[in-house]
Amino acid sequence: MIFSSLFETAWHALATHRMRSFLTMLGMVIGVAAVILMMAIGEGAQVMVRESIKSMGSNLFIIMSGASTSGGARVPSGSAPTLTFDDANAISELKDVLAAAPxxxxxxxxxxxxxxxxxxxxxxxxxxxxxxxxxxxxxxxxxxxxxxxxxxxxxxxxxxxxxxxxxxxxxxxxxxxxxxxxxxxxxxxxxxxxxxxxxxxxxxxxxxxxxxxxxxxxxxxxRVRFIMAQAVSEKSMGIAESAITELLRSRHRIGMAQDDDFSVRNLTAIAETAAATTRVMSILLGTIAAISLVVGGIGIMNIMLVSVTERTREIGIRMAIGARRRDVLWQFLIEALTLSLIGCGIGLLLGVGGALLVGNLAGLPVSITPTSVLLAVGVSFLIGVFFGFYPARRAAGLDPIEALRSQ
Amino acid sequence: MATPGRPLIEVLNLEKDYVTGAGVFQALRGVSLNITEGEFVAIMGASGSGKSTFMNLLGCLDRPSRGSYHLSGQDVSRLSSDQLAALRNREIGFVFQGFNLLPKLTALDNVALPLMYAGMTRDERRRQAQAMLERVGLGERSHHTPLQLSGGQQQRVAIARALATRPRIIFADEPTGNLDTETSRQVMDFFSQLNREEGITLVLVTHEADIAGYAQRRIRFQDGRVVEDVTRAEVAA
Structure with missing residues (x-):
């Protein structure tokens, strides 16, 4: 049996039931488009966060006037500046600090x-x-x-x-x-x-x-509300943070039992949190989209099962005139694959188009990566094989006599 | 090629059981007979006599429960389902009462179908299928679908399909059951001509005596056994 004949047969079968093929494909189309779009938005958000972080500068601390802890009767953070120009100078002299600016x-x-x-x-x-x-x-x-x-x-x-x-x-x-x-x-x-x-x-x-x-x-x-400081390296962030705290406590003459009148915030850590949040969001979006892809796959299996039942007699005829079980298996598998891959192709176009539209109209940053495209195509292929295999095996396992007798 | 000296079809003590809800049903209870190459055999019998079961076994669509069946010297019960499929494809052509054409395919594509499973390229298939259609007198109708053809024409397409891979045996199961008398006569004349001029072995299942009359030999089934096996010469005598 020649492979191109299989595609010809599959194409013919799908073209015979245009509406049904289209509706079955729609599940894949929406699934793939959703994956591409969601991954584009997720990736775009990550790129934006990465760029913001890069623009912020690296290994940064922001030292704010006033206590950071809330509760009790306190002066609101930053309302009475406690930091001085000299504090900034002293911080910049620290071994683990590269520079500090009030x-x-x-x-x-x-x-x-x-x-x-x-x-x-x-x-x-x-x-x-x-x-x-x-x-x-x-x-x-x-x-x-x-x-x-x-x-x-x-x-x-x-x-x-x-x-x-x-x-x-x-x-x-x-x-x-x-x-x-x-x-x-x-x-x-x-x-x-x-x-x-x-x-x-x-x-x-x-x-x-x-x-x-x-x-x-x-x-x-x-006096200033805040001082920006940079640690010499990412590794020294921890040491620098405690050194700054130690230095300011002694400069501000804060006793053992007293709270700080300033707060040191690690901007890099905050940025990493933001990046992690974006990553989680992006995974979440991708997962939801992937679920719709799987639902599309189940739609294909459903229709293929209906198709096998409907075409039992055809299968019997094919077997009688010499189709081997594997020929029948391939016939239905290729049909499922053709459905999923054409659906994937249309979904890809819609997804990319949608992403560009969202990027232009909503001004959201979008980024279509080859990974997301490959992923969508690969997953569609696997879905076609996975959800096409069971109906195809069912078709191939039919008894030729029974199949010929069915209406 | 058949092994020299051996019949094309050799059946010995063939039995077939079906397990049904009511228990085991013995469709065939020990059938032994030979059919040599070039014979034209009619198999007769009431429904439930076992003739269809016998036909399915001879056509390699099913395997016997007991007994042996040799086709061209090959023991069919030892063949895998793929080998059976190949045998059906190369050695056997089927003609059914209900024609069994694929309704969405054209006459040409229907005839070309067995050639696809024989591994021919698309162009070869189409050329050979067209030649077959011309042989059954439907060269002009090759792009019609079965629904656009009359019953007699559909059966001729089915015959062309059965002939497509140039098999040595054709099994015809009530081939005229859905046809009127005149069309039946044309189909049977064509079968006789195939048998006479090309030496194709024909096995015909029918319950109509005048259709069976085209054959040289008549085998009658009853309750899973052969109760009559006569040649036309013997009937005439």
Whole structure:
């Protein structure tokens, strides 16, 4: 028996029952499309989280003013800054810490050439861009001398460039921040979204001294709400965390029985949690989609069983004129496989199309990987074999005389 | 090829039991007979006489419970189901009362079907099937489906299918049962011609005496046994 004849026979049988073949395939089509779409969305979310994490910088701590523990009558976290510039300096001297930058933050109105833009203003030190691993697009960042002298210089993010300057080169231009004039000396490279969904490029940075004098009017001199610090390596994160805690407790003269007046958060750990959550979500989506694929497979088995019963006489005739059991087995197996693979093909097109549509219309990040396509095709093939085998074996096991006698 | 000196069909003490709800039913109770190549045999008997069971055994669709059946010198009871299928494909052609054509296939594809199981390529199959259809006078109708053909035409397609692999024996089970007298006569004339001109062995199951009259030999079954086995010459005498 020639293999191409099997496909011809299968095709003919399926084409004879167009509507039924189509409906049977629909299960596979929906299943495969769901797998492709769900995996694209899941993978897209993971890519987004990975990129956010990468943009955050590595091995990061954020040290916040105020206690992190809740309960009792406490001053809310960050409301009375307990951290000082000197704390930041002391932290950066630690063996396991690469750099630390105090950050004073707030929002302010910017004006350039009659155009207004409200954005967040960070007062910090040159270490901030080191810690965040944030390169410059053009110009330069302010230096230690600028921080010491409280220079009126500003470095601006991509969004601010777009909103205030349009196509103009911002370097050397003077913008007003809360009426005080600042000279633009640099433009930050784009960073994109942060893990919590904020646009990191909607920002300006000034020396922390200048920020506290001119912009953050409610700031307490030399005190900040938070300090960003970077450990020298991923391995030293644990040691660095306890070293920072130890150092701050002794600097703030906190007794054995007293709680910390600050909190150290491991941003990398938070990011990993986010990544793990996304991964779980992505697995969950894939699993649900896979279930629909299996349901599609059961649909194929169901129809193949009906088909075998209906075509018992045909099977008897085929056996009488010389079909061996394995010829009959192959005939029905190939039919099931053809159904599942054509269904898979259509599902693939719909899934990819759907993913692109979701990506464009809903703005969700989607990513179609060869793995998900291979997985869908492979699983469809296995489903065709698995759910096609039982009906096919049933057909092949028929007694030719009984089969010929059936109506 | 048949072993020289041996009959094409050699049956010795053939028995067949069926297990039914009511117990064991003995459909055949010891049948022994030979059919030599080129014979035209009619098998007669009332329903339940065992003639259909005998036919199924001769056609290699079933295996005997006891006794032996040699076809072309091969012991059929020792063959695997695949070997039986191959034997049915190469050596045997079936013609049924209900035609048993596949309704969704054209006449051509129906005739080509046994050739597919013989492993022929699509083009070879179609060429040979077309030649067979022309031989039964349906060359013009090869792309009709069975429902578009008359009963007589359908039976001719079935005969063409039985002849497709050029078998040595044709088993015809009540081949004229669904046909009118004139069409029956044409079909039987064609069978006689095949037997006379090509030496194809014909085994015909019928309960109609005038149809059996086309055969050279008549075997009558009753209660699972052969009760009469005569040649036409003996009947005439």
């Amino acid at each position: 950050v004073s933050s707030g929002s302010a109105q910017l004006i350039y050439n009659g155009i207004n833009w409200s954005t967040s203003v960070f007062g910090t030190t040159p270490d901030y861009v080191v810690v965040r691993d944030w390169p410059m697009e053009s110009g330069g960042f302010f230096n230690e001398a600028d921080v010491r002298s409280g220079a009126r210089v500003v470095v601006i993010g991509q969004v601010v460039v777009r909103e205030l300057f349009g196509g103009e080169d911002p370097i050397g231009k003077i913008i007003r921040i809360k009426q005080a004039p600042f000279e633009v000396i640099g433009v930050l490279a784009p960073k994109g979204q942060s893990l919590d969904g904020r646009d990191q490029d909607d920002i300006v940075m000034v020396p922390i001294s200048s920020a506290q004098q001119k912009i953050h009017s409610n700031a307490i001199r030399n």
